[in-house]
Amino acid sequence: MNSAKKTTERLIKKYPNRRLYDTQTSSYITLTDVKQLVLNNEDFTVIDAKSDDDLTRSILLQIILEEESNGSPMFSSGALSQIIRYYGHAMQGMMGSYLEKNIQAFIDIQNKLTENSKGLYEGKPFSPEMWTQFMSVQGPMMQGMMSNYIEQSKSLFIQMQEQMQSQTKNMFGTFPFVPPVPTDNTEK
Numbered sequence: 001m002n003s004a005k006k007t008t009e010r011l012i013k014k015y016p017n018r019r020l021y022d023t024q025t026s027s028y029i030t031l032t033d034v035k036q037l038v039l040n041n042e043d044f045t046v047i048d049a050k051s052d053d054d055l056t057r058s059i060l061l062q063i064i065l066e067e068e069s070n071g072s073p074m075f076s077s078g079a080l081s082q083i084i085r086y087y088g089h090a091m092q093g094m095m096g097s098y099l100e101k102n103i104q105a106f107i108d109i110q111n112k113l114t115e116n117s118k119g120l121y122e123g124k125p126f127s128p129e130m131w132t133q134f135m136s137v138q139g140p141m142m143q144g145m146m147s148n149y150i151e152q153s154k155s156l157f158i159q160m161q162e163q164m165q166s167q168t169k170n171m172f173g174t175f176p177f178v179p180p181v182p183t184d185n186t187e188k
C-alpha cells in the first residue's frame with residue numbers, strides 16, 4: 001500500500017541552484033506552482049537532487065513564510081512567539097499534535113458546513129468567493145462557534161496537563177526521596 005502511494009506521489013527535485021524540477025511534467029517550477037499543488041490537494045515530495053534528503057517540510061515552510069509576508073498574515077507576532085517558545089520544551093510534541101488536531105477540527109467543521117449548504121447554491125461546492133460571502137453573513141455566528149470550540153479545547157488541554165502532573169506525582173511518589181542531611185563541619 002505504501003509503495004502504491006509513492007508511485008502516485010509527484011516527485012520534485014531541488015537543485016543546488018535552488019531551482020525546483022517537477023519530474024512529472026519534466027519542467028522547472030516555482031514556489032507558486034508548488035503552492036498550487038497544495039491547493040489542488042496533490043501529493044508530492046520535494047527531495048534534494050544531490051543527497052536525496054526530503055525537503056518537503058522546508059519548501060512548505062517557505063511557502064508559509066511568503067504568504068505571511070504578503071497581504072494579510074494568518075499568525076500574529078504573539079502567536080508565532082508562543083509557537084517558537086515550545087521548541088525544545090517538554091511539551092513540544094504535544095503542542096504539535098494539539099495544533100494539528102485543532103486544524104483538522106476546523107477543516108471538519110468547514111467540510112460539514114459545505115456539505116450542509118450544498119442545496120443552498122444549486123448543489124455546487126463552496127468556492128472561495130462563496131465562503132467570503134457566507135462568512136460576511138454568518139461571521140458573528142462562526143466566531144461564536146469557534147470561540148466556544150477554543151474554550152473547550154483550552155479546557156481539555158488544561159485537564160490533560162493536570163492529569164500528566166497527577167500521574168507524574170503518583171509515579172514518582174513511590175520513590176523515597178530523602179533530603180540530604182546537613183553536615184556540621186564547624187565542630188572539628
